[in-house]
Amino acid sequence: MKRGSAFLLGLIIGILILPVIGYIYFRFGYAPIATAAPPMPFEKKMARMALRARIAAEAPKNSPMQADPANLTAGAKIYVANCAFCHGLPGQKDIPAAGKGMFPVPPQLFNPDEMVTDDPVGQTYWKVTNGIRMTGMPSFNKSLSPDQMWEVSLLLANADKLPDNVKAQLQPGAKTTIPPTSTK
Ligand code: HEC
Structure with a gap:
């Protein structure tokens, strides 16, 4: 593979990997839904940050x-x-x-x-x-x-x-x- 196209392939995989992991996390039930489930990673921090900024x-x-x-x-x-x-x-x-x-x-x-x-x-x-x-x-x-x-x-x-x-x-x-x- 030419250097240019290898770079392009890497870039595309890089762009896709996070959404794919995110999709798998929700699609296959890893995300907490029950109220007694532990919070999602960074859930509290992100929610607080967004709330504070809005307020x-x-x-x-x-x-x-x-x-x-x-x-x-x-x-x-x-x-x-x-x-x-x-x-x-x-x-x-x-x-x-x-x-x-x-x-x-x-x-x-x-x-x-x-x-x-x-x-x-x-x-x-x-x-x-x-x-x-x-x-x-x-x-x-x-x-x-x-x-x-x-x-x-x-x-x-x-x-x-x-x-x-x-x-x-x-x-x-x-x-x-x-x-x-x-x-x-
Ligand atoms: C169905 C339950 C429910 C009802 C009814 C409700 N709240 Fe809340 N309220 C919550 C929950 C849950 C939170 C915590 C949200 C969080 O952690 O960000 C909250 C958070 C708050 C906060 C923020 C507290 C803090 O420490 O920052 C205030 C203020 C508040 N509610 C006022 C009220 C008032 C006033 C009413 C009535 C007019 C009311 N709530 C009715 C569930 C309720």
């Missing part, structure tokens, strides 16, 4: 609403109806039934170790609005209004310093007569 570009810098008692109370009601099912309530020891079997397991947002109180509120708002693909974190853009998404985001940003009357809304038995979640 940096798109998350609003400031909240248009204040963390006043009325908004926090509204946020608490929205949380109990839409989020506690996965993310738990203050003082709840066990991860809720659905959350336990998920991959990744949803962070318990009122557990002091997992709170998002250090995240800028716009970052949380972005996650609530857009969801996080392939994690089970839903997007609420189609079911909550922007005001409602800000209210629940403000609640989580202040989860470590909520007034007592707001905390009272976050009990398992709390009345969750919610204003209709859809305002669109």
